[in-house]
Amino acid sequence: MKKIVTTILCSLLVITVACSDNPEIDNGGGKKPGTITSDNLAEQNILRAMQMVDSAMLYHFKGEGMAMSRFYNPYTKSNANRDGSDEKGSVWMYTSSIEAVNAILHGLKAHKEKGKAELYDKNFNRYSELLNKLYTNAAYYKGTFSLTSYTQTKDWSVYGVDRGNAKGTALVEGIHNVYDDQQWLIRELLEAYKLTGNNTYLTEAEYLTEYVLDGWDCVLDSNGKEYGGIPWGPGYVTKHSCSNGPVVSPLVWLSELYKGKNDEITYKYIATDNSRKSATVKKSDYYLKFAKAVYGWQKTNLLREDGVYHDMMGGCDPNCDVAYETVNGVKYRKHTNLRDRTGTPYSYNCGSMISGAADLYRATGENVYLEDGKKLSDASFKYFAKLGLNVPGYYTYDLIGFNNWFNGVLMRGYVDAYSSYKNASQYIDTFQKNLDYGYDNFFYRGLLPANLLVGWSRENVNNRLEGMFTFAFAAEYATLARYEIGRAHV
Secondary structure (H helix, E strand, C coil): CCCCCCCCCCCCCCCCCCCCCCCCCCCCCCCCCCCCCCCCHHHHHHHHHHHHHHHHHHHHEECCCCEEECEEECCCCECCCCCCCCCECCHHHHHHHHHHHHHHHHHHHHHHHCCCHHHHHHHHHHHHHHHHHHHHHHHHHEEEEEEECCCCEEEEEEECCCCCCCCCCCCCCHHHCCHHHHHHHHHHHHHHHHHHCCHHHHHHHHHHHHHHHHCCCCCECCCCCECCCCECCCCCCCEEHHHCHHHHHHHHHHHHHCCCCCCEEEEEEECCCCCEEEEEEEHHHHHHHHHHHHHHHHHHHHECCCCCECCEEEEEECCCCCCEEEECCEEEECCCEEEEEECCCCHHHHHHHHHHHHHHHHHHCCHHHHHHHHHHHHHHHHHHEEECCCCCCCEEECCCCCHHHHHHHHHHHHHHHHCCCCCHHHHHHHHHHHHHHHHHHHCECCECCCCCCCCCCCCHHHCCEEHHHHHHHHHHHHHHHHHHHHHHCC
16 A cells, blocks of 8 residues: 555644635545545554544534534534424434444454554543443433333333433333344444443443343244244344344344353243243353344345345245233233345345454354355355446445445454454455545545545535444544554454
8 A cells, every 4th residue: 555644734632623615626636625535554554543533523413412403514503404403313323432442442442452552542531431421322312111021021222213301201112212223332342342341331331232132033933943033123023134143243243252160040931831930140151142033044044145134034824913922811912924025235235244253253153154254255255345336446336225324334243253264354355445546536524425436416405424433433543543543463
């Protein structure tokens, strides 16, 4: 890689935006180059990640309660949606900010571990404090409800899709909360625990994991085997890639945290006589068992012939209403038959399974997970990356809907796979190139455009940007910083 002269034009130790507010742009080559370069790629990546997180925090978060505006337009300097409202981000969008901060902390820690402590010393505490503030105010998305599952009825305090008016008041019944939102939070809570040692994060992660696994379809088929799979949420019967794959890695991490310890957990299951029973086992065994089970269910039911994953199991029989049954005078959720695997393949559904395969391979040494990860890495890149579609020599990834964030999960999967599959480096490098192209050509007021290879719209009103996209780009840069450090020391 060519040597890049260090020119830091804007400070990173305070909230930072680009050095000019002039909205003039040139999508043919860009008149707004990025402001941070370094002859050390890992350092450059982490600096850019911090720059973008600081900008996004400034533009998208308001007040002591950390209310997140879903959009920001750097050309109109407005958070307005198309209807003029200041739409608040969902809990999933909010979690993207936590993800980015965790990725920065992880990248800073990697720098310190490899003998470069200056960046760590200047910034780790600042982002740790931001992390804590974000988690504290995530409670605006929290609420309590009573759920009848396959094995019990229990009150749960979990995270709703939408923000409530006060902490703990969010709507969470039925379709107002989904299991995948809890799973992304579990992942980040465990990352936060590993990075900071704060037991609060671990406790919350385990509680939400218990809630998610309470949604596991443990009803037995005619052969005495669990149907398996986790529906999209307690108010749904369809079972999705996004409500299964993302929990695999966190389950492996929990298993590893408790490996060699005697900590136990009690859980419920359905016996062959259809009665509900309880069992107590070591946590390390319990979490690994479910990591394998969830991974196996998704692979069996949703893997396509071309090697990528369907979106979901649908075709509800007799319908898609949540049904119940009474066993020994007690009401339980009833299994719903699903006939069809369907839906568009999304990059994050492959990314979470690549990460899951990598983690299961590390934890078990079982070769099937290594081979699964290799095959899925190759198949997903072939399916999602299109060479030269926008810029010669660059790969374009689909940007429709929320794909910018989805693609970041895919990149993270490649990074996780790299330690055992060096060919993944060529896939990872496409993300580095795209981010740098966007930064070098279109970086403006601390932000990157949604389309890194095309740039901003000439119509200012069309430059409304999802906050979670900025956080996704920042997380990618921070993850790439850690990846470069690891690669340099192999």
